[in-house]
Amino acid sequence: MTALIAVGRPALAMEGSFSFVDHLVYGDANSGRKRVMGTMPETKNETTVNNWRDCEQLLLQIEKENSESLTGVWFRGVSNAEWELKTTLERRTSRTFSVAEYFQLMSRVKPEIETFTGKTWKWPEWSEPENDIAGHLRKHPALTFMTHLRHCGFPSPILDWSRSPYVAAYFAFAKVQASKDVAIYVFSETPSNMKFGNALGPKIISHGGYALKTHERHFRQQSSYTVCVASCEQWKFVSHQSIFGLGRKDQDRLYKITVPSSERLSVLRVLDRYNLNEHSLFCSEESLMETLAYREIDQKLSL
Numbered sequence: 001m002t003a004l005i006a007v008g009r010p011a012l013a014m015e016g017s018f019s020f021v022d023h024l025v026y027g028d029a030n031s032g033r034k035r036v037m038g039t040m041p042e043t044k045n046e047t048t049v050n051n052w053r054d055c056e057q058l059l060l061q062i063e064k065e066n067s068e069s070l071t072g073v074w075f076r077g078v079s080n081a082e083w084e085l086k087t088t089l090e091r092r093t094s095r096t097f098s099v100a101e102y103f104q105l106m107s108r109v110k111p112e113i114e115t116f117t118g119k120t121w122k123w124p125e126w127s128e129p130e131n132d133i134a135g136h137l138r139k140h141p142a143l144t145f146m147t148h149l150r151h152c153g154f155p156s157p158i159l160d161w162s163r164s165p166y167v168a169a170y171f172a173f174a175k176v177q178a179s180k181d182v183a184i185y186v187f188s189e190t191p192s193n194m195k196f197g198n199a200l201g202p203k204i205i206s207h208g209g210y211a212l213k214t215h216e217r218h219f220r221q222q223s224s225y226t227v228c229v230a231s232c233e234q235w236k237f238v239s240h241q242s243i244f245g246l247g248r249k250d251q252d253r254l255y256k257i258t259v260p261s262s263e264r265l266s267v268l269r270v271l272d273r274y275n276l277n278e279h280s281l282f283c284s285e286e287s288l289m290e291t292l293a294y295r296e297i298d299q300k301l302s303l
Contacts, residue, residue, distance in 0.1 A: 045247060048181075048258040052169075052267050055259045059165040059186065062255055066188045071208060074161035074187045074224045077172025081183035081258045085159060085240050092155040099137075099235045100126045102157060106145060109154065121145040128234055134205045137227065143207065144214045147225060151215040157237035161187060163209070163222040167281065170271055174278065176261040186255040187226070195251045201230035202242040204252050220281050265302050268294065 049055045059075070066073045076085065089097065097105070103126040114120050123142035137143070150156040162168050165184070172182040189195070189206050197203055209224040217223070228240045244254045271277065272295070279291040 045254065046256045046258075050260065052259060052263040055169075055184065055257050056165070058257055059184065062186050062188075063165070066191050068193065069188055069190050070193050071189045071206060072163070074163055075165045075168035076159070076161045076185045076187070077168035077170065078183050078185070079172060079175050079180070079261075080177040081181040081256075083183075085185060085244065085254075087155075087157050087159050087237075087240070088150070088153075089155040089157045089237070090239060097157065097237050099229065099237065100128070102237065103142060106142065106149065109149075110145070113149075121148075131199070133201075133229060133231070133235055134203070137205055137229075138207050144212065147212065147214040147218060147223070150225075151217040151221075151223075157227050159226045159228075159240055160221075161224045161226065163224055166271060166274075166276055167221050169267060170276055170281065172259070173261070173264045173267045176264050180261055181258050182261050182264075183256055183258050186257070188253040188255075189226075190251055191253050192250050197251075200232075201235075202228055202238050203230070204228050204240065204243050217282060220283065265298065269299060 047058060049058060063073050078085075089102075110121060121142075121144065123140065123145065126142075129136040146156065146158060147160075150158045150160055162171075165186075168184050172184050176182055189204065204226050205228075207225045209218060209222070212218065226240065228238050228243060229235050230238045230242070243252050246252075268277075272291075277291045277294070278287040281287070
């Protein structure tokens with residue numbers, strides 16, 4: 001009989017079915033023979049599991065399968081598995097913004113934000129790059145303000161991810177939709193350490209989040225970022241679905257794991273024991289109140 005065996009650090013089998021494990025192997029439960037997880041069948045792009053424990057093991061398997069990727073894998077949790085991956089700008093308006101137009105929008109809101117925060121940001125006006133839009137955006141000084149806006153709730157063309165599957169799990173389960181399953185997406189930009197495509201897009205541009213001075217939530221949430229752009233006379237922000245919809249395996253690979261929302265309290269209970277909660281991720285008075293309400297109402301009334 002073949003079974004999944006956890007090796008490395010002992011699993012922390014605490015409340016519910018939640019556990020943290022280093023890695024997994026296939027093994028024969030009777031003979032003790034085992035082979036490393038890298039020989040397991042390749043993970044499907046979309047999978048539905050029955051509980052969090054199976055989800056966690058699958059997340060770690062995907063991470064293992066993409067261990068050779070220079071950019072690794074990033075995670076994003078959504079509270080409704082029916083939702084596609086859309087930026088907050090897409091959810092706010094159906095209008096398509098050029099990069100230049102969004103830079104103008106940032107310039108218009110910057111004075112008030114600087115006034116009320118006491119912080120200042122400076123960047124040169126946007127100029128259309130002749131080539132290498134990816135390098136131009138990644139190095140642009142305005143990126144610090146763009147990510148600040150994203151973390152503070154202003155509509156943004158940025159899709160934010162976490163390098164931690166457990167942060168993504170928190171966002172998936174924290175505010176579940178009634179009777180809806182949740183989902184955790186996993187993004188592997190370069191599973192083969194190569195990337196190619198049309199010079200004018202559409203293309204996904206990533207920033208791993210390292211050496212980026214921005215809002216403290218960037219560090220609390222272990223954030224990384226992507227935008228999707230295409231050029232038609234000028235560069236525009238377009239939907240990530242224009243790439244994810246292609247279902248590629250060699251680059252920009254997207255996995256989706258659907259989990260029952262009924263796992264919510266058992267998952268959040270263990271995450272909270274590791275101090276992974278609304279307050280540790282957002283550090284505001286409102287997030288403190290949400291954390292206390294969860295502990296004193298949600299958890300205690302469920303016992």
